[in-house]
Amino acid sequence: MKQATIIGSGLVGSLWAIYLNKAGYKVNLLERRPDMRKNPISAGKSINLAISYRGWKALDSIGAGDIIRKSAIPMYGRTVHHPDGTCSFQTYGINNQAIYSVSRGEINSVLMDLAESSGNTELYFDSYCTGIDMNKNIAYFEHNNNGVKFDIKSDVIFATDGAFSSVRYNSMQKMDRFSYSQNYIDDGYKEIILPANADGSYKLDKNSLHIWPRGRFMLIALPNPEGSFTCTLFMPFEGHKYCFNNLKTKHDVIALFREMFSDFYDLMPEIAETWDEHPISSLAIIRCFPWHFNQTVLMGDAAHATVPFYGQGMNAGFEDCTVLFGLMEKFGDDWKACFEAYEKLRKPNGDAVQDLSLQNYLIMRDKVNDPNFILQQKVEKRIHELYPDLYLPLYSMVSFSDIEYHTALEQGKKQDAEMKSFIEKHQITASMKDEQIDKIIHKALGKEILV
Ligand SMILES: Cc1cc2nc3c(=O)[nH]c(=O)nc-3n(C[C@H](O)[C@H](O)[C@H](O)COP(=O)(O)OP(=O)(O)OC[C@H]3O[C@@H](n4cnc5c(N)ncnc54)[C@H](O)[C@@H]3O)c2cc1C
Numbered sequence: 001m002k003q004a005t006i007i008g009s010g011l012v013g014s015l016w017a018i019y020l021n022k023a024g025y026k027v028n029l030l031e032r033r034p035d036m037r038k039n040p041i042s043a044g045k046s047i048n049l050a051i052s053y054r055g056w057k058a059l060d061s062i063g064a065g066d067i068i069r070k071s072a073i074p075m076y077g078r079t080v081h082h083p084d085g086t087c088s089f090q091t092y093g094i095n096n097q098a099i100y101s102v103s104r105g106e107i108n109s110v111l112m113d114l115a116e117s118s119g120n121t122e123l124y125f126d127s128y129c130t131g132i133d134m135n136k137n138i139a140y141f142e143h144n145n146n147g148v149k150f151d152i153k154s155d156v157i158f159a160t161d162g163a164f165s166s167v168r169y170n171s172m173q174k175m176d177r178f179s180y181s182q183n184y185i186d187d188g189y190k191e192i193i194l195p196a197n198a199d200g201s202y203k204l205d206k207n208s209l210h211i212w213p214r215g216r217f218m219l220i221a222l223p224n225p226e227g228s229f230t231c232t233l234f235m236p237f238e239g240h241k242y243c244f245n246n247l248k249t250k251h252d253v254i255a256l257f258r259e260m261f262s263d264f265y266d267l268m269p270e271i272a273e274t275w276d277e278h279p280i281s282s283l284a285i286i287r288c289f290p291w292h293f294n295q296t297v298l299m300g301d302a303a304h305a306t307v308p309f310y311g312q313g314m315n316a317g318f319e320d321c322t323v324l325f326g327l328m329e330k331f332g333d334d335w336k337a338c339f340e341a342y343e344k345l346r347k348p349n350g351d352a353v354q355d356l357s358l359q360n361y362l363i364m365r366d367k368v369n370d371p372n373f374i375l376q377q378k379v380e381k382r383i384h385e386l387y388p389d390l391y392l393p394l395y396s397m398v399s400f401s402d403i404e405y406h407t408a409l410e411q412g413k414k415q416d417a418e419m420k421s422f423i424e425k426h427q428i429t430a431s432m433k434d435e436q437i438d439k440i441i442h443k444a445l446g447k448e449i450l451v
Contacts, residue, residue, distance in 0.1 A: 012300030013160030014111035050311035163305035196227025304350030
């Protein structure tokens with residue numbers, strides 16, 4: 001039987017093992033951490049995350065979608081919490097389209113279970129990959145508990161060991177003409193758990209992603225199945241009035257929340273007591289190329305780690321699997337052809353999802369409060385509702401379709417300029433009645449032209 005080694009049984013590695021089993025491979029899946037299904041370890045990065053079309057497409061294709069759907073919570077739009085305590089709601093799509101809040105640990109566990117149940121995936125935990133011999137297809141490991149070193153030779157090696165991939169660092173970065181960049185953004189993040197009410201009910205509407213946009217920083221909240229919300233405060237580390245380095249005492253934390261997030265503070269007056277339960281973490285964008293040498297290839301965050309503001313990192317990693325599996329169907333075991341086609345197809349999309357993620361941070365922390373942005377979104381959504389075949393807003397391209405990310409990015413820029421001209425040309429204002437706006441849209445789009 002053909003043998004494959006996967007380094008890292010995170011979200012992408014576990015999913016990819018299932019795809020490889022389908023393709024007739026015997027898989028060794030090695031993970032540096034203990035088995036998260038048996039040990040209550042932190043799932044890392046974020047407790048829950050948003051899954052959208054691309055993620056569901058991959059999960060459905062290996063039969064995991066319906067298992068995850070049972071506990072996934074639809075978020076139909078964003079609830080914006082204004083500084084004065086009022087809220088407004090902005091839908092994400094049309095016809096009840098939603099992104100879904102899911103547990104990182106649950107998806108990962110379900111995928112590991114499915115991979116194991118195929119009978120053709122062997123999982124090794126506490127096994128840290130120290131490097132790869134990319135000429136001989138040998139992966140080297142060290143056991144965390146006893147320091148025992150071992151190696152595995154296989155036909156092909158997949159590095160799904162995340163943003164700080166040791167395969168990339170220890171092996172690929174030593175190769176000639178391997179390009180690499182790692183850029184930290186000025187902001188970090190801290191998670192905060194907003195508990196359920198005493199009766200288990202939610203303290204906020206559970207079917208939306210909550211945002212407290214405050215210009216240079218923001219707080220967001222995503223629902224969890226048992227009534228709590230995982231909230232994340234994104235904020236500069238330093239150099240601003242509101243920054244992590246200025247939050248030195250409980251008093252500082254309380255003062256920030258009272259002043260900037262007063263409605264949240266009312267829901268969680270114990271915020272300062274729980275402040276130290278989660279660390280302050282940093283965020284980076286990592287670009288590299290090529291993504292393969294011989295029979296070793298990078299996938300997911302190891303290839304294109306991004307900042308989390310579009311909720312697309314996992315979705316993009318899952319799409320890597322969908323695309324690579326499609327190429328395997330075309331090229332069979334010709335890994336050279338597969339990997340060349342894969343990196344050619346996916347690198348522009350990795351770059352684009354990173355650009356889109358950065359762009360969406362500005363939107364989330366600031367623009368969602370801007371009346372011009374709100375008007376433009378309203379008009380765009382209406383055009384999309386009335387002419388769904390003619391017009392797809394950028395958010396829908398990214399979250400509700402599998403249009404390539406780089407196409408979405410380019411099309412989004414073009415549409416943004418067109419939409420601004422359209423609003424200006426037709427003097428559309430926020431005070432106009434919906435019927436008036438519809439009339440203008442029909443007049444222009446009936447002729448299939450926007451401007
Ligand atoms: C705060 C935050 C919020 C996010 N929210 C979203 C969201 O809403 N939606 C979304 O789509 N994405 C989101 N993301 C991005 C998402 O978390 C990542 O894109 C995703 O986890 C990538 O999966 P991966 O399998 O490539 O890497 P990882 O999930 O990082 O998995 C890598 C695995 O490899 C293991 N490993 C590492 N080094 C070694 C080694 N040397 N040997 C063996 N094993 C190793 C690790 O322990 C880990 O299990 C978010 C990220 C952050 C930081």
